[in-house]
Amino acid sequence: MPTFTDPTRDANDAYEALRGLAHATRSLDTPAHTYPVIGDLLGGVRAMRQVLDQLADTHLRHQHQVTDDTHNHAAGSAAALAAADELHQAATFIDQAEEHLSAALTHSGQIVWSPPDRQVERWVGIVFLQGEEADRVLDLIDTAGPGAGIDHLSGWDYGAETTDAAMANGDVHDTPPVYTGDRTAANDDYTMTYNPQTGHVALYRRHLIRAEDAIDATSEADATARRLTGRETMAQVSAVHAGGWFEHPGVAAVKQSRGLTL
Incomplete structure (x- = not known):
């Protein structure tokens, strides 16, 4: 002293x-x-x-x-x-x-230091539907509630494969994108956005990554443009739907691989 x-x-x-x-x-x-x-x-x-x-x-x-x-x-x-x-x-x-x-x-004083083991939250796109495909899900939501819509859309989540596809397509966001007129529903892992007026529905999954691996997400305008012009994920969704719209996509894919579909 x-x-x-x-x-x-x-x-x-x-x-x-x-x-x-x-x-x-x-x-x-x-x-x-x-x-x-x-x-x-x-x-x-x-x-x-x-x-x-x-x-x-x-x-x-x-x-x-x-x-x-x-x-x-x-x-x-x-x-x-x-x-x-x-x-x-x-x-x-x-x-x-x-x-x-x-x-x-x-x-x-302008530096924000991040611990090496800190994780940050991102949201990866699982599926985005519009038109008649979205209308079917919107009818399900209207009939059985948003939770049923989330459960149904989560069938298109193939874990790491879906995450890798979202990363490749730039469909990764700081927060789930919400546009004018959108409604949202969420559970612990998923957030669903849907809009009966414009006829689209989307599902996003929470994804944690190391802070040092975080990069800026692609702009929402670019991501929206890709969705509205059709992307690889949409093609995959349509192919899976060949087994029946309300059939779980995993089951439909197995049927296709075994030649059980018409």
């Missing part, structure tokens, strides 16, 4: 604290701690500037009382003046260090 009255003791404590800080910063496992450390160092540098000026002034005020080792007053006075000059020069360099530390603190 500082004494505020004993300069030799406080100087020694400051030296020991800086030694400890030099040791502690050899490996910063939490990089977010750099910001408060820089802030405290900036305050320390400002205090150092004041200390250097006060030490220089002390040499000047008491130069009439000094001698050197041979009791030569002139030599002692010259040494006091030289020491004061060097201390003032050091204070000038401290000013430059303060300026750079202040700039570093500003830049560091």
Whole structure:
């Protein structure tokens, strides 16, 4: 603890604290701690500037009382003046260090540090339907409720395969896209958006990825354009529907592979 009255003791404590800080910063496992450390160092540098000026002034005020080792007053006075000059020069360099530390603190304050194991949430597109295909699902929602619609559309979710396809098509979003007039329904894993007026329905699944792997999702306008012009997923959905609209797509796919469909 500082004494505020004993300069030799406080100087020694400051030296020991800086030694400890030099040791502690050899490996910063939490990089977010750099910001408060820089802030405290900036305050320390400002205090150092004041200390250097006060030490220089002390040499000047008491130069009439000094001698050197041979009791030569002139030599002692010259040494006091030289020491004061060097201390003032050091204070000038401290000013430059303060300026750079202040700039570093500003830049560091703009950083959002992410732990290496942190995960972020994204939403991958499972299926997007429009026209007559969407109308059938909308009728199901109207009859049995949104939960039935989610359960039915989740049949088009093939796990990692669907996720990879969504990544390749840019159908990955920070939040499930909701457009004018859309209604939404959700459970723990899925969010469904649907619009009886425009006749479309879509299903999205929550997907967690490592923060360092996160990239900006493709713009919603581009994703919408791909949906409205027809994409590979739509072709796959239509092919699966050959087994019957309300037949689970997994069952239909198996029938097709075994030649059980007409």
